[in-house]
Amino acid sequence: MPVNGFLTAGGIVAWPLLAFSLLAFTLVIERLAFWFRLKRRQRRVAKEVLKLYKSEPSTVIPRLEQNADLPICRIFLAALDLENPNPEEFRLALESAAQAELPTLKRFSTVxxxxxxxxxxxxxxxTILGLIRAFSFLRIGELSDSTTTGVTGGISEALVSTVMGLVVAIFTLLFANMFRGFYLRELALIQEYGGQLELLYRLNYEQGERFYASTP
Structure with missing residues (x-):
């Protein structure tokens, strides 16, 4: 069935369902590109930054700024940009920055x-509108071609609209669940590497080694 015929058969609700399907498809593409970029670079960059922080702390902030499009780098920058914080202040800065990144990670979830x-x-x-239309053509004792056409058209509208609604919902649900899984794994990664950076900072602070990432 051609697209125009399919939309006509679906009745008035086919058009908002078409709009929903196009919106969902567009947002899915955007989220796929977002998560692909994060998964391709973020873990590697985070490991590099932690390694640099141990050996060459003066190079950490420039490295983070080069990758400021990554959430983990923005979180690290928020803490390392503080001027001589104690470990508690450093931890709070990491936690606050992580919270600020949540809307970006959960973007479009409400949609x-x-x-x-x-x-x-x-x-x-x-479905209901299609059945109403089908029954409106029924006449007791009458079985003309127009009656048959009207009844079959109403039933077709009921079935097509039901299928369209389910297809759009199932398609969106599959990707929404996948993105939720990515989001939960991203939270675990932020907690893991944020905890490692906090531990390194705390050890240096307790040992009296007051070197910071911004120190040449």
């Missing part, structure tokens, strides 16, 4: 949830 919840309801609405 995905809305599409997942509303699409099946729109499909159900289309």
């Amino acid at each position: 995905f949830e809305t599409i997942i919840g509303v699409s099946p309801l729109l499909g159900l609405l289309g």
Whole structure:
């Protein structure tokens, strides 16, 4: 069935479902590009920064600034940019910066949830409207061609709208769950490397080695 015919068969609810599908597809592409960039670079850069902090702390901030598009680098910068913080202040800076990154990591999650919840309801609405249309053509004792066409058209609208609603919701749900998994793993990574940086800073602080990443 051509796209135009499919939309016509789906009735009035086919158009908002089409808009939802296009929106979901666009946002999925954006999130895939975002997570691909993070997974390709972030772990490697974080390990490099921690290694540099142990041996050449003066090179850490320039390295972080080169990769400031990565959440973990922005978190590290927020703590290392402080002027002579104690370990508690350093930890709070890491935690606050990590919290500030959460909206970026969870971006569009509310939109995905809305599409997942509303699409099946729109499909159900289309089903009801299609059945109403089908029954409106029924006449007791009458079975003309126009009646048959009207009834089959109403049933077609009911079925197509239901399928469209379910397809849009299932497609969005699969990717939303995948992105949630990426988000949870990203939180674990931030906690892991943030904890390592905090431990290194605390050890240096307790040993009286007051060297910081910004110190030449």
